[in-house]
Structure formats: structure tokens, C-alpha cells
Amino acid sequence: MNEVPTVVLPTVLEALAISVGGISGALHARRRQMDVMGILVVGFCAALGGGVIRDILLVSGPPVFLTSPAFLIYAMFGAVLGWIFATVASRATMLIHVIDGLFIGVWVLVGASKAIGTGLGFLAAALVAVITATGGGILRDLFCGEKVSLLLPGQWLAAAALVGALTFLSAFWLGVDVYVAQWMCIVVASTIRFVSSAYDVRTPMPMDVSKIFARSG
Amino acid sequence: MLTLSVTAGLGGLLIRDILLARGPIVLRDASFIWSALAAAVIGFFFAGYIARFDRALLGLEALAMGLLATVGTDSALRAGMGALPAIAVGTIVATAGPLFRDILGGDAPQLLRPGVFLGILAVGASMLYVGLDAWTRQPLLAQIAVILIFFLTRMAAVAWGLKTSPAADVSDRVWSFWSRRGPQQ
Numbered sequence A: 001m002n003e004v005p006t007v008v009l010p011t012v013l014e015a016l017a018i019s020v021g022g023i024s025g026a027l028h029a030r031r032r033q034m035d036v037m038g039i040l041v042v043g044f045c046a047a048l049g050g051g052v053i054r055d056i057l058l059v060s061g062p063p064v065f066l067t068s069p070a071f072l073i074y075a076m077f078g079a080v081l082g083w084i085f086a087t088v089a090s091r092a093t094m095l096i097h098v099i100d101g102l103f104i105g106v107w108v109l110v111g112a113s114k115a116i117g118t119g120l121g122f123l124a125a126a127l128v129a130v131i132t133a134t135g136g137g138i139l140r141d142l143f144c145g146e147k148v149s150l151l152l153p154g155q156w157l158a159a160a161a162l163v164g165a166l167t168f169l170s171a172f173w174l175g176v177d178v179y180v181a182q183w184m185c186i187v188v189a190s191t192i193r194f195v196s197s198a199y200d201v202r203t204p205m206p207m208d209v210s211k212i213f214a215r216s217g
Numbered sequence B: 001m002l003t004l005s006v007t008a009g010l011g012g013l014l015i016r017d018i019l020l021a022r023g024p025i026v027l028r029d030a031s032f033i034w035s036a037l038a039a040a041v042i043g044f045f046f047a048g049y050i051a052r053f054d055r056a057l058l059g060l061e062a063l064a065m066g067l068l069a070t071v072g073t074d075s076a077l078r079a080g081m082g083a084l085p086a087i088a089v090g091t092i093v094a095t096a097g098p099l100f101r102d103i104l105g106g107d108a109p110q111l112l113r114p115g116v117f118l119g120i121l122a123v124g125a126s127m128l129y130v131g132l133d134a135w136t137r138q139p140l141l142a143q144i145a146v147i148l149i150f151f152l153t154r155m156a157a158v159a160w161g162l163k164t165s166p167a168a169d170v171s172d173r174v175w176s177f178w179s180r181r182g183p184q185q
Helices: A011-031 A036-058 A070-084 A086-091 A093-117 A122-143 A158-173 A178-198 A209-216 B002-019 B030-045 B047-051 B054-078 B083-104 B119-136 B139-159 B171-180
Strands: none
Touching: A011 A036, A011 A070, A011 A086, A011 A093, A011 A122, A036 A070, A036 A093, A036 A122, A036 B119, A070 A086, A070 B083, A086 A093, A093 A122, A093 A158, A093 A178, A122 A158, A122 B083, A158 A178, B002 B030, B002 B054, B002 B083, B030 B047, B054 B083, B054 B119, B054 B139, B083 B119, B119 B139
């Protein structure tokens, strides 16, 4: 509990994850008939939005895309790729989906570790972790003027991130080795995500308990 | 209505201070809020009158956006950031107002849709400012030059009816270019 884990990704993986975010954002913007500016902005949001919100929430200096410009380059590279090779990229949505799913746990970890590093507690760290992993999608939908798909009933995305975050944080708090806890988080989050998309498991709709009581009473 | 006007007016500067992790100046110095409020009140009561001057408004908007782009880029540079982050900050600061206005209004932002030739200009203005600032080392001169160029380009785009089109799919062209140079031919 006393040592603070920092997540350091290999540069190649980092570049891959962020560019894929940029590509998926660019494809999203293109389906909405946006212009080049739209593609760049939405690609940027999808790739780096979660990190921006996280850094603002943690008040830990300028967002990471300003302090390490490489992130900005990866995101813009992805957005331009998604624009120029739109046909090729839209045929590879499955691949994009898989890469996105594999990295949910990683973003959760990055967010959770930063939050613990700034001295936040268990629940707050979980919240920051989920926001890191899902903020990009939220910003993307907002900037396209749509309902935020994360909040609509559908497959497990935010929920997968939340379970991953809780897994990591509880393991960490219980004193499990940090590396084991990190891998547990990645595996749990990705598994939930993939099982949910493969078998179309949907998030539960709110049920009205008062009706059940009324019937039995 | 008031919230919308204030957000459009102050959004850019607010975002700048958030991105650079400082206390927002629009909250520290009350005159910012007062001027945005005044503008909103004028718009509230004299909307019909103002609408007649849409050309003048267009010009003012262009001046304001040029100013915001240079101010944003400049503050990022002074905060010790490199060229690329500074361009990003300048673009975000210049476009945040219109973007937030549309998002709060529940539309897809006009700035991102095909039509108005504006967003890309903001990117260009920020780039130009970084270049001029490094070259002349006179921020004020560079700022005035960039604002002027931004204003003139924007007015030219309006006058000639320049519009952005939906992002074209260039994959096929890129693909054929690639395969023409391949070993098959």
C-alpha cells in the first residue's frame, strides 16, 4: 500500500493504442459526414479525451498530451490514417475493436495508478480509472452532437472498465504483488469486454422494484 | 441564453487556463464576466437589430478568433511548451467557444461539419504564430500580423464562398497510386 505503482507502457504499444483510438474517432466522424477539422477533433477526442479529463480532475499539471507531444502526434497520425485509408480502415473494424478491447484494462491501470499517486482513496481512484478508460468515447459522442452511447443500454464497456478497476484496486489494497494485480485488471476488463461483444451480453436495464412490491402486497 | 453567450465568450480562455493548469483568469478578474454578460444582455434585447449587421458580426468573430488563437499559442509558448503543444492549445482556445456553444445547444458543432471555412484557419493561425514568433522574436508584431492574416483569409473565404466539403475518401486514389508503382506494371 505504501509504494505507488506507475504504469510504463512500451512506446510501440502506446503508439498503437493511441493511433487506433484516433482511427476509430476519424471513422466515427466520417460516418457523420464531418469535414477535415471534424475528423481531427473527433479523432483527438477519441484517442486522448479520457486522459485530458483525468489530468484536469487530478489537477496534476497540464494534460499529458501537452507535456509529451508524442501522444499528440500518435493521435493525429491515427486520425489522418483513418481519413486517408477510410475504406481499408472500415474493413478492419473488427481489428480496431479487438485492439480497443485489449487496451481498456491498460487505460484503467494508468488512471488508477495516477489517482493513487495523487493520494486519492479507493472509490475515487476507481472513478478516475473508469473516466480515463471511457472519457474518450464520451467526448467523441458529445462532439458529434449525439447521445453518449456509453450511457445507453448496450454491451459492457464502462462496466467492464469498472470491474477491472475494482479488481486492480482490491488486489492492490489486499497486498497482492503489483504486477499480478495489473495483469489481473487487464485480463478481467478485456475478458468481460470480449465476452460481452461475442455473446452480445447487454448491460441490465433498471428494474422497477416498486412494481414487484405492489404486486406481492 | 445567458449561459450560452457567456460560455461562447469565455470558453476559450477558461479552457486555456485549465489546460495550462492555472487558476482561470476569467474567474479572477471580474471584468471578463461583466463584459460577456453585457454582450449577452445586448444580444437578448437587441437581437433583431444586431442580426442586421451580420457582416460586421462575422468580421468581429474573425478578429476575436484570430486573437484567441494567438493568445492561446502565446501562453502555451510562454509556459515553456514546444511548438506542437502550443499549436494544439492555440487551436483549442480559438475553437472552444463555438464548439461549446453548439454542444450545449445539443447540435453537432457547426465548426466540425462541412461548410464554414474556419476550424482549419484556426490551426493555420496557430502554426503561423509559432513560426513568426520564433522568427521575428517580437510577439506583439507576430500577433498583429497573424490576426490580420486570419481576418483577411476569413473574409476572403466568405467573399468567395469557400466551403469545406465532407472529408473525401481518398483510399482508392492512394491505393491506385501505390499499385501503379508496384512490380505488376
